[in-house]
Amino acid sequence: MVTSRAAGTGLGLSIVQDIISHHHGMIDVSSTKEQEDKQTRFTLYLPFTQPITET
Secondary structure, X not given: OOOOOOOXXXXXXXXHHHHHHHOOOEEEEEEEXXXXXXXXXXXXXXXXXXXXXXO
């Protein structure tokens, strides 16, 4: 859901944000630009609960 096209709309990230928000999660974005090395990192956090097991 990521585009490198100059005319890209970025719609994929918007869809992911809606899904993550629906599940009460969070998206963390960090970008770096060192010389000619550009990096963008997206980290998705979702709440996690342990499954209930009966003994």
